[in-house]
Amino acid sequence: MGKYIVSARKYRPQRFQDVVGQSHVAKTITNAIENDQLAQAFLFCGPRGVGKTSCARILAKILNCSDKKEKAVPCEQCEACKSFTDNTSFNIIELDAASHNSVEHIRTLNEQVRFRPQQGEYKIFIIDEVHMLSASAFNAFLKTLEEPPPYAIFILATTEKHKIIPTILSRCQIFNFKRISVPDIVNSLKEIASKESVEIDDESLHLIAQKSDGALRDALSIFDKIASASQGKVSYKETVENLNVLDHDHYFKLVDHFLKEDITSVLHAYNEILKSGFEPELLIQGLSDHFRNLMLAKNASTLKILDSSESLIDRYKNQAELLDLDYILNALNILNDTDLSLPRSNQKNLHVEIALSKIVFQKHLKKKIVRRTSQKLASANGANTLNAELAETSKTPSVSKTPKAPKAPQIKTAQTEKETIDLTSVSTQSAPKISTNLNSIIKQIKEEEAEKKKAKITFDLKNLQLIWDEHKANHGSASVRSSLECAIFEIYPKSLTVFVPTSVAKSMIQQEKDLLNSLRTKFNIVDLEINIHVDLAKFPDYKTIESRKVLSEREVFDLMEKKNPKLRLLIDRFEMKPVK
Numbered sequence: 001m002g003k004y005i006v007s008a009r010k011y012r013p014q015r016f017q018d019v020v021g022q023s024h025v026a027k028t029i030t031n032a033i034e035n036d037q038l039a040q041a042f043l044f045c046g047p048r049g050v051g052k053t054s055c056a057r058i059l060a061k062i063l064n065c066s067d068k069k070e071k072a073v074p075c076e077q078c079e080a081c082k083s084f085t086d087n088t089s090f091n092i093i094e095l096d097a098a099s100h101n102s103v104e105h106i107r108t109l110n111e112q113v114r115f116r117p118q119q120g121e122y123k124i125f126i127i128d129e130v131h132m133l134s135a136s137a138f139n140a141f142l143k144t145l146e147e148p149p150p151y152a153i154f155i156l157a158t159t160e161k162h163k164i165i166p167t168i169l170s171r172c173q174i175f176n177f178k179r180i181s182v183p184d185i186v187n188s189l190k191e192i193a194s195k196e197s198v199e200i201d202d203e204s205l206h207l208i209a210q211k212s213d214g215a216l217r218d219a220l221s222i223f224d225k226i227a228s229a230s231q232g233k234v235s236y237k238e239t240v241e242n243l244n245v246l247d248h249d250h251y252f253k254l255v256d257h258f259l260k261e262d263i264t265s266v267l268h269a270y271n272e273i274l275k276s277g278f279e280p281e282l283l284i285q286g287l288s289d290h291f292r293n294l295m296l297a298k299n300a301s302t303l304k305i306l307d308s309s310e311s312l313i314d315r316y317k318n319q320a321e322l323l324d325l326d327y328i329l330n331a332l333n334i335l336n337d338t339d340l341s342l343p344r345s346n347q348k349n350l351h352v353e354i355a356l357s358k359i360v361f362q363k364h365l366k367k368k369i370v371r372r373t374s375q376k377l378a379s380a381n382g383a384n385t386l387n388a389e390l391a392e393t394s395k396t397p398s399v400s401k402t403p404k405a406p407k408a409p410q411i412k413t414a415q416t417e418k419e420t421i422d423l424t425s426v427s428t429q430s431a432p433k434i435s436t437n438l439n440s441i442i443k444q445i446k447e448e449e450a451e452k453k454k455a456k457i458t459f460d461l462k463n464l465q466l467i468w469d470e471h472k473a474n475h476g477s478a479s480v481r482s483s484l485e486c487a488i489f490e491i492y493p494k495s496l497t498v499f500v501p502t503s504v505a506k507s508m509i510q511q512e513k514d515l516l517n518s519l520r521t522k523f524n525i526v527d528l529e530i531n532i533h534v535d536l537a538k539f540p541d542y543k544t545i546e547s548r549k550v551l552s553e554r555e556v557f558d559l560m561e562k563k564n565p566k567l568r569l570l571i572d573r574f575e576m577k578p579v580k
Contacts (some may be wrong), residue, residue, distance in 0.1 A: 007220040011192055012054055015073060019051050019058070020188050020216055021180035028175070029059060030072040038063075039173040041145055041154045043130075045161040046177025049215030055177075056126045056155040060084070060092045063153065064120035080120050091117040091124065098129045106133070106140045113144055113152050123152050130156040131163035138165050145171045179214025182206060182307035188216060189223055198227045200234040202309040207239055210307065246278055248312065251290035252319060254356075258331075259322055263360045267353060280352045281342055288335040294320045295328045331359045459523040464489060464496070467522055471515045483508040488538055495529040501539040506532050 013019045016026035025044075032038050042059075044052040058074075061084045065074040074081050083089040093112060095105070109125065117123040133141070145154060145168065156172060158164060186205045193200050208226070212219035226234055226242045240247045250273060257265040273283055296302040297316035306313050320328075338355040345351040457463050472484040483505035490497040496519070500506050509515075509532055520528045536542065551559075561567050570576075 007192055007196075007224050008217045011195075011220070013051070013058065014061075014076070016055070016058055017073075019055060021184045022051050022055065022177055025055060025175045025177060029055070033062060033072045038153070040148050040150075040152065041172040042156065043161075043164070043169065043172035043174045044155065044157045044177060045174060046159065047179055047213075047215060048159055049212075049217030049219075050177045050180055051216070052157040052177055053126070053128055056157055057084075057092075059155060060122075060124040060126065060153075063122045063124060064089070064091055064117075066120060091120050091122065092126065093124070094126045094128065096128050097132045101133045101137055103134070103136045103140050106137045110140070110144050113148060116149075116151055121151060124155060125152065126155045126157070128157045129159070130168075131158045131160045135165070138168055142167055142171070180216050181214070182209040185209035185212060185214075185216055185219045189219060192220070192223065193227075196227065198230075198232055198234060200227075200239075201236055203236045203312060204234055204239040206307065206309050206312070207236070207243065207245070211243055211245065244277075246273065246282060246286050248290065251287055252315060254287065255290065255294070255319060255323075258359050261360055261363075263357060266356050266360055270352065270356060274349070280348045281339070284335055284339050284342060284352060284355070288332060288339065291328050291331050291335065294323060295325070295332070298323075298325055298328070327362065330362050334358050334362070457522050457524075459491065459493075459525060461489060461491060463523075464491065464519070467519060468515070471512070471518070480508050480512065484512075486539065486542070494525060494527065495531065498530065498532045499535045499538050500532065501534070501536050501542045503534050506534050 016030055019026050042056075044056060046052055061074045061081060062068070062072060064080040064084070065078055066080050067075045067078040076082075076085070080089065080091070084092060093109075095109060113123070113125070115123075148154065154172075156168075161169075161174075186202070186209050189200075189205050189208065193205075204226075208219055208222050211222060222243065226239055229242055230238050250269065254266060254269055257263075257269065270283065274280070293306055293308070293316050296305050297313070297320040303313065303317070306316065308316070334355055338351065342348055342351055468484065468487070472481050475481050475484070483500065486501055486505060487509065488499040490499070498509065500509065516530050519530065520526060
């Protein structure tokens with residue numbers, strides 16, 4: 001029995017034609033070889049497991065092949081190709097910069113560059129994870145990389161291009177490797193499964209490809225693990241269990257519960273997912289991907305973007321037909337907000353349950369938003385009409401002679417609360433049936449606002465005193481009540497001037513935002529200007545409190561001695577020292 005070799009090594013590509021998903025790189029290098037326009041330094045950049053090192057080895061093999069019929073295809077028969085395959089070639093030197101990143105390692109490499117190849121035309125240096133080199137190692141490598149001998153070729157590979165210093169980048173021909181697409185990985189896995197005599201369905205292959213995140217090496221590692229566990233026949237259920245992922249059936253069932261507005265079934269399904277050992281974050285991310293796929297399935301032009309099997313795409317299409325695009329977008333928005341805030345939450349399960357509940361009842365939430373928007377529009381229209389009426393009134397001020405405190409504002413009376421209930425309810429016996437059409441809602445609210453305007457409070461001194469007095473009576477602070485008590489008013493059509501005797505009283509009234517806002521609300525003057533001034537001349541009977549002088553200890557003693565002359569006798573008798 002031969003030694004087992006993992007698929008990632010066993011099926012490593014030996015020609016550029018075998019490289020999966022990097023045709024743009026293979027084509028460019030192949031043309032450069034055929035036209036004898038090969039650079040002396042290459043930099044292969046890209047995520048892990050996409051073929052950077054494989055392409056570097058293929059290029060090294062091609063350059064030293066001595067019997068190739070085509071310039072860009074190795075013969076696999078000559079001594080150079082065989083020694084490379086057996087890893088015994090002295091012309092190809094591989095260096096792992098992750099463990100050989102010091103200046104001494106680069107100096108050793110520079111010494112090796114001085115010697116010509118023993119056989120073949122080129123001496124190739126492959127440096128993997130080159131971004132791990134230290135700054136001093138990079139500097140030691142610069143001169144050799146800039147002016148190498150004609151037989152030396154450097155191939156650098158990295159997953160983090162941004163960590164390489166610009167002077168190195170400027171000396172290299174850069175190739176960007178991309179993530180391998182799901183269809184390409186699936187096709188590659190199908191070929192390997194066929195060669196290994198492993199039966200596996202398309203859904204399992206798609207799940208492996210999606211889990212690998214664009215890395216073929218990861219996909220092959222997962223494939224080896226599942227194939228060894230299933231003994232030659234792989235089912236979708238076994239794939240899900242081995243990968244420890246949430247099956248897409250969970251998401252289809254959840255969306256079905258959303259459509260039925262069955263919050264009980266949704267919470268039970270979430271609880272079962274938690275019992276299976278999955279984290280809340282995984283459910284939110286998977287459900288986001290599911291709604292994203294439903295959004296793509298809504299349109300035939302975006303359907304081809306789905307990286308799924310044909311049977312699964314049909315399921316997405318069927319479920320997408322039951323959902324409006326607005327519903328899908330709102331669900332995505334809720335899930336996105338939850339995904340961002342979930343890591344900071346101390347009660348993750350509750351956080352997820354709230355998000356799922358929002359998705360279930362989002363239709364009802366949307367209706368409430370429409371009502372509130374309609375009320376705001378109607379309120380704004382009513383305010384504009386009132387401002388036009390006030391502009392026509394007299395500009396002569398009316399002045400109050402005696403300061404009286406007004407009543408505190410009532411935020412919501414029993415009547416206004418009843419009206420709010422009538423507007424937000426679906427249908428009642430006493431309230432008219434409100435149409436779901438937005439224009440009908442706005443029209444009805446405007447009519448009700450017009451009725452309210454007829455009974456609006458007149459902006460005059462009498463009503464102002466009542467509101468002011470009520471606020472003062474209900475306030476818990478004696479100092480604030482005192483400041484409100486001594487106020488004098490001057491009323492103009494769209495402004496109110498309040499006079500007080502002290503700056504302290506002015507500051508306290510300015511801090512009563514509830515009072516000032518309630519005046520605008522009660523009188524229905526949204527842009528009512530309220531000015532507060534200190535004017536002691538308007539308060540002839542107001543007595544200012546003189547501040548007491550702070551006495552020194554000597555002055556206190558003199559006053560005590562003046563009040564009681566015997567104090568001096570006491571000090572002299574007991575030989576005490578008076579305060580200086």
